[in-house]
Amino acid sequence: MAERNRVNVKIYGQEFTISGDSPRDHIIKVADHVDRKMHELAAIMPSCSMSMLAVLTAVNCADEYFKNIKLIEDLKSKNQQLEKDAQHYVQLWDDAKKSFLQYKEDAKASIETMQELQRQYDQKKDQYDKLLAEFNELNERLNNIKKINEDLKMTVEKYEKEKDSTRSEVKELESRYRDIENNFFDLQMENIQLKNELNRYKKNIEQDE
Numbered sequence: 001m002a003e004r005n006r007v008n009v010k011i012y013g014q015e016f017t018i019s020g021d022s023p024r025d026h027i028i029k030v031a032d033h034v035d036r037k038m039h040e041l042a043a044i045m046p047s048c049s050m051s052m053l054a055v056l057t058a059v060n061c062a063d064e065y066f067k068n069i070k071l072i073e074d075l076k077s078k079n080q081q082l083e084k085d086a087q088h089y090v091q092l093w094d095d096a097k098k099s100f101l102q103y104k105e106d107a108k109a110s111i112e113t114m115q116e117l118q119r120q121y122d123q124k125k126d127q128y129d130k131l132l133a134e135f136n137e138l139n140e141r142l143n144n145i146k147k148i149n150e151d152l153k154m155t156v157e158k159y160e161k162e163k164d165s166t167r168s169e170v171k172e173l174e175s176r177y178r179d180i181e182n183n184f185f186d187l188q189m190e191n192i193q194l195k196n197e198l199n200r201y202k203k204n205i206e207q208d209e
Helices: 024-044 050-161 167-208
Strands: 005-011 014-020
Touching: 005 024, 014 024, 024 050, 050 167
Parallel strands: none
Antiparallel strands: 005 014
């Protein structure tokens, strides 16, 4: 069992011995508080008897006690609300961090997608440029063949008009002309295929853009 403290104190001019489990300093502080309250009341009501003064002091101390209890309860309630608010703001902060991290991941994914689309676009553009170069080259060849064909036609017409030209020469020229026509037809078919393929690549590039 804890040792009880016995303290001699003076309250409103009278000496008392107070015994309790509280520390000595605490007992002295309580006695000083009661003594001060009794002197304050005595200054207000000088004609009040000692017993009445003691009762009123006890009532005032009890009033202070319950007010302090109410204040402590209010502070506890406010503290609980502050803790709830703090948890709420912490949750909001965590949600904001998660949203930000998700945004960073989405942005990174979007950049990677954009880079991949740019790579595909560059690849298709290279293919388109190559096809366009091939098309221009074939078109040039086709124009040259057309010119040769026209020249041969003129030559054939010239030889047909010449009375002294031999039939064998005419047949040879006709054979060369047929060969050229066949080559010209093949080139025309290849040119049509290249045009169709070029149009398809143009549509793909326009869709990617």
